[in-house]
Amino acid sequence: MNIQSYPDLIRAADMQPEPQRLLFVFAAAELPDGATAEQISQFEQGEGGALTPVLCVDKLPAEVADFHVLVAESEQTGLHWDIAFVSAMSGRGGMQPNSDEAEQPLKMMMEQIQAGMVAQFLALSRDGQIIQLY
Template identity: 60%
Template sequence: MNLHDYNDLINLAKQQQEPQRLLFVFAKAELPENANEHQRDEFARGEGGTLVPTLCVDRTPDEVDQFSVLVSESEQTGFSWDIVFVAAMDGRAGIRATSEECLQPLKMMMQQIQMGMISNFLAMNRKGDVVHLN
């Protein structure tokens, strides 16, 4: 199944055999410290930059069944973001993973994003649309 937006993600998560817990890492696009003129120009056009994780959270598909719920919750933190990366954790034997079990995978996601290793994650913009990043 090709995912196009947040609704597709939630529907797919709810169809899985094992209960899912969704892992979200919110990231802000920033201009690199030693950016050259070309990089500054790209960034001004909304291209390029470095993605810096600002916030992470885990939720069940039912807790955030609408993208607006996730956005609203993120806005209450005071952290701004441009892209949200998503991964899913399968439960075991019909039991959903706990938030405590998600801590280490969330930390690993944040580290991978900081290193630019984003290909294993679904990326979405602030509208809830899937985006493909280079």
């Protein structure tokens, strides 16, 4: 299935042969230390910068069928974020993965995002639109 929207993501998760747990890492776009004038200008135009993970959570697809529910929950933390990265974990033997099993994959996601390795994740804007990062 070609995922082109957040509802597509939820449908794809529900269609998998094993139950899924979705992993979300929320990142804030920031200027790197010692940014040049050109980098500052690009950043002000919504380009460039560095992504810093600020929050992570794991959810069952049914818990976040509507992206706005996830956004509202994240806002309760008081932490600002610009991009949500999403990955998924498959269960085994018809059993969904639990939050304890998601802890290490979430840590690895955060490390990869901080290192700029984001191609393997689905990226979403705050309004739930899929975005491409270059």
